[in-house]
Amino acid sequence: MSISKDTKRQWGKSQIPAIEVRNLTVSYGPVPALLDVSLSIDPGQLVGVIGPNGSGKSTLLKALLGFVKPDFGDVELFGEDADKAKGRVAYVPQRGSVDWDFPVTVGEVALMGRYGKQPWWRDMSAEDREIADYALEQVRMSEFRNRQIGQLSGGQQQRVFMARAIAQGSEILLLDEPFAGVDAATERAILDVLETTREAGRTLVVVHHDLTTADDYFDSLILLKQRLYAHGTPEQVLHPELLSEVYEGKLRVFSHLPTAAQPADGQRGRANE
Amino acid sequence: MVSGVEPMNSAYQWLVEVHLANPYLIKALLTGLLVTTVCSVIGCYIVLRRTSFLADALSHSMLAGVVGGYLVMKILFNEEAHALGMLVGSIASGIFTVAIIGYVSRKSRVKDDAVIGVMYTGIFALGGVLASRFSEYVHVDVYHFVIGSILGVSDSDLKMMAVVAIVVLTFVILAFRQLQLISFDRVMAASIGVNVVLIDYMLTTCTAMVVVTGVQVVGIIQVVGLLIAPGATAYLLCDRLKNMIWVAILFGWSGFLIGYYLSEQLNVSPGGMIVVVSTGQFLLVFLVAPRYGLLAGLQRRLRAIPQQLIEDILGVILRSENEQSTAVAIAQRIEYKSDRIRKAVTSLTRQEMLQVDGDIISLTDQGRQHARRLLRAHRLWESYLQHLGVAEEELHERAHVLEHVHDEDAVDYLDDKLGHPLLDPHGAEIPEDFVHLVPGEEVRVAILREGHRGEIVRVLSANIGGLEVGMQLVVGSREDDSQMWVVTVMDGKSMQGVVRLNHAQADAIIVKLQTSD
Numbered sequence: 001m002s003i004s005k006d007t008k009r010q011w012g013k014s015q016i017p018a019i020e021v022r023n024l025t026v027s028y029g030p031v032p033a034l035l036d037v038s039l040s041i042d043p044g045q046l047v048g049v050i051g052p053n054g055s056g057k058s059t060l061l062k063a064l065l066g067f068v069k070p071d072f073g074d075v076e077l078f079g080e081d082a083d084k085a086k087g088r089v090a091y092v093p094q095r096g097s098v099d100w101d102f103p104v105t106v107g108e109v110a111l112m113g114r115y116g117k118q119p120w121w122r123d124m125s126a127e128d129r130e131i132a133d134y135a136l137e138q139v140r141m142s143e144f145r146n147r148q149i150g151q152l153s154g155g156q157q158q159r160v161f162m163a164r165a166i167a168q169g170s171e172i173l174l175l176d177e178p179f180a181g182v183d184a185a186t187e188r189a190i191l192d193v194l195e196t197t198r199e200a201g202r203t204l205v206v207v208h209h210d211l212t213t214a215d216d217y218f219d220s221l222i223l224l225k226q227r228l229y230a231h232g233t234p235e236q237v238l239h240p241e242l243l244s245e246v247y248e249g250k251l252r253v254f255s256h257l258p259t260a261a262q263p264a265d266g267q268r269g270r271a272n273e
Numbered sequence: 274m275v276s277g278v279e280p281m282n283s284a285y286q287w288l289v290e291v292h293l294a295n296p297y298l299i300k301a302l303l304t305g306l307l308v309t310t311v312c313s314v315i316g317c318y319i320v321l322r323r324t325s326f327l328a329d330a331l332s333h334s335m336l337a338g339v340v341g342g343y344l345v346m347k348i349l350f351n352e353e354a355h356a357l358g359m360l361v362g363s364i365a366s367g368i369f370t371v372a373i374i375g376y377v378s379r380k381s382r383v384k385d386d387a388v389i390g391v392m393y394t395g396i397f398a399l400g401g402v403l404a405s406r407f408s409e410y411v412h413v414d415v416y417h418f419v420i421g422s423i424l425g426v427s428d429s430d431l432k433m434m435a436v437v438a439i440v441v442l443t444f445v446i447l448a449f450r451q452l453q454l455i456s457f458d459r460v461m462a463a464s465i466g467v468n469v470v471l472i473d474y475m476l477t478t479c480t481a482m483v484v485v486t487g488v489q490v491v492g493i494i495q496v497v498g499l500l501i502a503p504g505a506t507a508y509l510l511c512d513r514l515k516n517m518i519w520v521a522i523l524f525g526w527s528g529f530l531i532g533y534y535l536s537e538q539l540n541v542s543p544g545g546m547i548v549v550v551s552t553g554q555f556l557l558v559f560l561v562a563p564r565y566g567l568l569a570g571l572q573r574r575l576r577a578i579p580q581q582l583i584e585d586i587l588g589v590i591l592r593s594e595n596e597q598s599t600a601v602a603i604a605q606r607i608e609y610k611s612d613r614i615r616k617a618v619t620s621l622t623r624q625e626m627l628q629v630d631g632d633i634i635s636l637t638d639q640g641r642q643h644a645r646r647l648l649r650a651h652r653l654w655e656s657y658l659q660h661l662g663v664a665e666e667e668l669h670e671r672a673h674v675l676e677h678v679h680d681e682d683a684v685d686y687l688d689d690k691l692g693h694p695l696l697d698p699h700g701a702e703i704p705e706d707f708v709h710l711v712p713g714e715e716v717r718v719a720i721l722r723e724g725h726r727g728e729i730v731r732v733l734s735a736n737i738g739g740l741e742v743g744m745q746l747v748v749g750s751r752e753d754d755s756q757m758w759v760v761t762v763m764d765g766k767s768m769q770g771v772v773r774l775n776h777a778q779a780d781a782i783i784v785k786l787q788t789s790d
Binding site: 066089098099120121124168 | 321447450457460464466467511512513514
């Protein structure tokens with residue numbers, strides 16, 4: 001049974017969590033990738049997932065996509081089992097894993113968001129095309145509709161994949177390191193896209209690597225290393241002691257962690273020694 | 274005239290008259306067109322999925338399949354050279370090869386390129402061994418499989434090819450979106466419920482079938498070329514998968530027709546000639562493709578105007594604003610080819626950085642702003658280099674190179690490190706920080722210049738000369754070798770007092786900038 005968007009919004013209001021993970025335990029072979037992780041994410045949140053390499057971040061994403069069979073525990077999306085909710089969650093791939101030379105245009109990528117809505121033998125409907133076009137409008141990419149995806153800037157490329165996720169009609173977006181390997185300006189542009197998407201009421205779960213920006217970018221953070229170490233506001237999670245425990249002292253960059261109030265004029269003036 | 278018409282006439286004669294007179298030649302023509310169509314279509318996916326090595330493996334493993342299929346049909350049903358039997362055998366051995374390659378490379382530390390190399394040569398060799406061991410039963414001409422023979426295609430072969438073509442094209446048309454999606458983004462495909470593994474195996478099966486038909490035309494060794502060359506050629510021209518497939522089919526046909534014709538004329542093996550022409554087409558397109566071709570890239574690089582040249586031109590015009598700049602005058606000051614300078618000026622005019630009035634070239638407001646930003650970077654770099662102890666006479670040259678590093682953050686950093694200097698080492702004024710000095714913006718007092726006024730919106734450390742949020746400031750001249758900022762506190766029109774600030778204090782006071790006058 002499909003659930004209309006309106007119903008979902010009402011659920012959002014009555015605070016049914018967008019994502020509810022209960023005692024999730026996943027293992028590949030003898031070593032658990034995730035151990036007894038329980039968390040709940042409210043709708044309309046921009047959530048960062050942090051943790052060292054191999055800490056189970058991508059396993060968590062896979063579990064939310066319904067790709068892995070948990071040893072124990074379950075994942076619910078708006079009250080529905082994750083593996084039954086295929087397509088309800090939109091996945092935005094890591095930039096490095098996309099073949100930007102692939103002969104596909106911006107409009108075609110957005111339309112891919114509708115592929116799950118039609119059986120494989122039937123053509124895409126006019127409605128599907130309209131929805132895809134509207135999604136492109138929402139991310140301000142309509143004018144690039146016929147551009148091949150490799151001929152876009154980094155921020156624009158991210159917007160195309162956000163449009164695909166929006167066209168999919170998903171209330172939950174999973175992003176795998178959207179900021180990996182982009183310059184500062186692009187990072188800013190991508191963050192803008194994420195924030196507008198959140199403002200449209202969607203829930204975003206973002207795997208993130210850079211701890212120095214984590215406090216600026218996200219409403220809440222999830223700190224993972226097999227177990228769930230912390231889930232809360234950036235101030236609660238980016239606690240030096242907690243981080244050094246999780247990262248086992250492999251972390252050196254603490255200089256930017258929230259300390260004193262900082263001027264908000266966007267300048268990078270350094271205090272004179 | 275005559276020389277142009279004659280080959281056309283003879284090509285026509287060959288194509289129509291000779292073929293009509295010889296039914297077996299029509300069969301060859303039909304075979305070629307059919308085979309190149311399916312090869313080109315499947316080849317597009319092989320190119321995009323980067324599995325050409327796999328196609329090579331499939332084609333080689335086919336020999337074992339053909340011999341196996343032949344043996345089974347011969348021994349069980351006593352049928353000679355049964356086309357369907359050999360087709361099924363080839364497909365089976367192809368899929369077995371792909372499956373075992375996948376399995377071994379997943380389960381062992383040996384990477385898949387090495388596994389492919391080991392497995393396909395092994396299975397190919399096994400086919401050869403079987404063929405010679407059972408040569409009394411199996412009348413397979415190994416040589417024919419290795420180099421192909423389009424002229425020796427039987428009726429049953431042709432029927433088999435037609436069936437393959439129908440199956441493959443139906444699959445590609447119906448599952449077009451699924452194929453596109455799993456080639457482009459497998460995770461997305463899986464996340465919306467596409468059966469990725471099934472589609473993979475169906476595509477592999479199609480590839481195996483297509484390879485079997487291709488081998489008839491050009492042989493085992495060259496079939497990869499027939500598969501991939503048209504797709505690779507089309508890839509250089511197309512930005513949509515659908516277009517790429519159509520264009521690939523056209524290249525497949527032209528490669529076949531031209532190659533086949535030339536082989537007749539030169540009396541060489543058609544298979545070899547077809548692959549030579551297909552590769553030739555690829556190289557030609559690689560050279561001349563409008564966007565992704567070699568020449569287009571070269572031309573773009575030649576046409577591109579270096580950023581450095583653009584910045585030098587803006588700088589030269591700004592520094593000589595009291596004189597009138599002409600293209601000739603600019604060319605005298607910049608060591609660069611004058612035609613490139615002219616092109617750069619044209620491009621800058623298009624970007625509304627420069628305006629040209631007859632011979633006279635001048636900066637627009639936007640251009641002046643940009644030029645002043647460069648000048649600021651240049652003079653800050655000079656000050657910084659002097660600070661480092663670089664010799665006076667080298668300052669300008671080295672700053673000239675460094676001024677192209679005018680990234681906002683870098684320049685702000687220099688400015689701050691140098692204590693926001695007013696003059697460069699030669700005594701020229703360093704333009705103010707107009708990136709941040711915009712009325713209405715909140716800025717540190719340290720970057721203000723004489724005459725700026727603003728209202729204090731934040732004081733970041735306690736007790737700075739009694740300054741408080743809400744006070745109006747007017748900045749006066751700098752004192753003590755520009756190390757001290759002097760600000761006047763105003764109450765309406767009347768002066769309340771004068772405060773002297775050091776750099777740290779001036780950094781700690783944030784004002785909302787007002788228009789100066």
